[in-house]
Amino acid sequence: MGFFKLSARDALLMVIFAAAVLLAPIWLKPFGAAYPDLLQKFAIFGLFAIGFNILFGLTGYLSFGHAAFLGIGSYTAVWSFKLLSMNVIPAVIFGTLTAGLLAVLIGFVSLRRTGIYFSILTLAFAQMCYNLAYSVLTPITNGETGLRVLRDDPMVLDRAVGVIQEGSPIGDFFGWQMQGFPAFYFCAAMLIIGFYVSLRIFRSPFGLKLRAIKSNQTRMRYTGFNTRPYLLLAFVISGMYAGMAGTLMVVTDPLAGAERMQWTASGEVVLMTILGGVGTLLGPILGAVLIKYFENIFSAFNTDVLHDVFSFMPDWLENFFVTIVHPFVGEGWHLTLGTLFMVIVIFLPGGLVEGFNRLFQRRKKKASSEAAGSRVATGGEKQATAEN
Amino acid sequence: MTKTTITRRGVLKSSAALGLAGAAPMIFVRKAQAFVNDPGDAGSVTLGFNVPQTGAYADEGADELRAYQLAVKHLNGEGDGGMLNTMQPSNLKGNGILGKKVEFTTGDTQTKSDAARASAKRMIEKDGAIMITGGSSSGVAIAVQSLCQEAGVIFMAGLTHSNDTTGKDRRKYGFRHFFNTEMSGAALGPVLESSFGNDRTAYHLTADYTWGWSQEGSIKKYTEALGWQTNAAVRTPLGAGDFSQYITPVLNSGADVLVLNHYGKDMVNSLTQAVQFGLRDKQVNGKDFQIVVPLFSRLMAQGAGENIKGIYGSTNWNWSLQDAGSQAFVKSFGAEYGNPPSQAAHTCYVQTLLYANAVETAGTFDPCGVIEALEGFKFDGMGNGPTEYRAADHQCFKDVLVVQGKENPASQFDLLEVVQVTPRAQVEYSPTMEGYEGDLGTCAA
């Protein structure tokens, strides 16, 4: 107890995490990633992955349709901008709530099944949302073009207080315009809150119950324990995280497109989580950062940039390296991503965080033969995660 | 609204300050420049080439990128100069733009609005791009165009065919050289009339998204004006792959023309399958059954192989044109890359030159000046005959090509035959025509 009801160790983790996020514009500079848009994406997808991990990491239920919540969060946020106000607070609240509502519906139906049957149910719902949003629901979603905020939208609340939009509408947080670094810090604040909530859930009796469901649901049921409400709650919380991530995408950039709901988007968050480490606190964020980094930075390397990078070498060596590296960057960034997935999962089982953990523990074991055998397996891992 | 601009140094300073101040993100560097990404005294200027590098349009994107790189070369005075030599009037000197060497940054749109905007933002925020160009779909073009309006950066659209790009979604900072569905319809109408007559019944298969609808609307409008009937207009899901279940109903619908409002892979698949179902060998109402593909792309047509032979469509430009501009471009492109440019490559190349020329004319990189120079700009020698950038909607008006799949191609690139060059007057429409009205907005500075 103490600081925000966290144990001393968690409080330290929280502080370090918050500091790392807030100082990201500085320490990401050497990686070429310290520009607002990418930082925003890191925070937003980090939040998305944290939320996904609450469901997948704790309960083991693999949803393949989380993009639906991201999408509906986005659409709701744009509509909130259009109808009510450019202030981001209503957008975030409504977006998160509608996503939660959709999650109740989808979760209630899908959670009747387990394993891959559950995955396909969620996938089916998300794909239906996507296909309809792209075509039949165009009056609401504006289809392929994407839903945008226009100057002559009603914005009832804004007009009531006499705020008239000039130029292109931009999200607004009580006078601070939500673009560039202010927008990043808004997302970062949400990420930190989201991380805190996730930490609390991981440490709570509720989290423990979820983990118990993961390890053996049948046993839980036999003891007369009704798992469904807990699962549904986890599903809805996770859906609301996704919804909030969706609204943040709109807050930083007032536009919502249907492809946000496609199965590839659902798959992306699954990959992020697995890549970083399922069921670990920090893993999903790491995974999200890594994938978004590749998508934005590696895809931008063209031959000219490569020649710049290797220009310190003699010409023939420079050309040699450019030829070697070229297939992996620019239009080949997918190749790097695919290779990365394979390498990480082969050499670091359990994802980045788990993998590092094991390496770290093995070394520790060598140093002192103090085995951590007395610890409960999962609990031990979770503790170790927190240390990272 | 006040525009807040961020310099790289400013970013560093403000972020350092922010980092120290923790969660008090209120410090901001203001008005460091007159406009976004002002190159100032720098010796070079950066353009942002945002093209699809992955996904179904990757080859088209690669061709666009080749065209951009060629344009940069020519602007910097390397190579044979290409259309720099044929463009009229031209202020281009072949010494960069306003004496600054042209550099570029590239990005992958993935043919997704979100990815395209993220990529464009990276170019603006990180790489200091003064202009963004590219794209291979209307959804992406419209999304990036409105982003550029917000950011205060010029957007020179690449391949985008939907009316909306310069119709209801037109923007002050956005310019389109490519033609649109309205022009396709207006150009195709007379050719369809002379080839197939006035008594026809059309069946539309339409990609179920905004571009598809736009094209379906335009073709309907012009064919119905000829006296054609529209039997049905069926929407098909994007990327359906197998279109058989949509083609079978055509067989006994009583229609004698099938209009495929599909593009890219969808077009390749639906056309291949329609031919497989024997539609082209069919006789309906005593007439030969016909297929029309209103928007052709040579790169994609390659995928359909034999099936495009004899099929009518429209295109923005084709490399077989004999005017000086086209020849100069094809020559330098062919010499550089060993194959002729696609229409996507052409429009991207031209857009880059037009932007550079506008900057030279305006004497400044300030977008407002550039916009002024582009609006109403009349030019020639760029492959499409006399062309005008209409000020009211930033749409280029020029002749439109009606093409037909060639029966006896001389080489693997020789797929399309130009059957008619529809004069500009015939495809021109009012910028305030119903369904096309839009609001350009203003130049912010």
Next chain:
Amino acid sequence: MDAIFLQILNGLDKGGAYALIALGLTLVFGTLGVVNFAHGALFMLGAFCAVTFQKLLTLSKQVKDESITFFDAYKEIPYLEIWLGDTGAAIIDWAVPLSIFMAIPVMLVIGLIMERGLIQYFYKRSHAEQILVTFGLAIVLQEIVKSFFGANPIPTPAPDIIAGSANVGAWFGLGDSVVYPYWRMIYLVFALIVIGSVFAFLQFTTFGMVVRAGMADRETVTLLGIDVERRFTIVFGIAAIVAGLAGVMYTPILPPDYHIGMDFLVLSFVVVVVGGMGSLPGAVAAGFLLGILQSFASMNEIKSIFPGIDQIIIYLVAVVVLLVRPRGLMGRKGVMED
């Protein structure tokens, strides 16, 4: 009536394709317990076997095209035509069906390499890790194919003589407008033959018996001293062949590009799960069910009542089936349920 008959025929054809694609996936699920996200990539590789074979046959002598002066353009005259004349042209015409003979050994080798080199290490790992590694593999395979063949679809026509449509209506005494492409009918027959052979193989051979026993209870079979592992390797090879053949035969219907496998991935998973995990007959039944329903949902009459139904029908059916039958049509208890 004609329209309904056509849609049934078309549904069967689609169903055949779906079933064929799902078959290999469910084989791997059922025997190895591996969620193979690279299955679509195997389909794609099969399709590109056809493309490669066609390219090999059309290896051409390049003749400078003098009509183009701006750059070096070449007319291509295939060596086969130069050497064998019309016979050569005929062989090229039959490239796609002939490529089956190349695809079978190639796909078998690819399957075995994949299983021995990668998949075997993932039997005991979590499904999540299987997904990640096979998805990564799928992307890598895709990108390699893209770097060789580009991103555009490549035309791979059926032989001329069966490129058109048959007047099916005349066979059944229906209207003139009931025509159906020969190649699609061939595809349906081909799918049925392949499916039948796989079933027969599992049902009537000792090898198949062991595999089925292994699917049902791996531990006991291993305890009996039977090397299940090695047999499963071969099963993976068979699954790769089936997926590859499905790809080869699909090329005249859909000109292949490097992304074609990914486009089928989600669909094949839906088919397999609707059929029920670990059930081969289930996968086949689900394939036909979804194919026929999709065909009907696309009819204008139905679309006018439920707009957009053709966009979601597959998923809607999946939801309904899974809610009514907890383990899909014919799924076994306990397979992939945790």
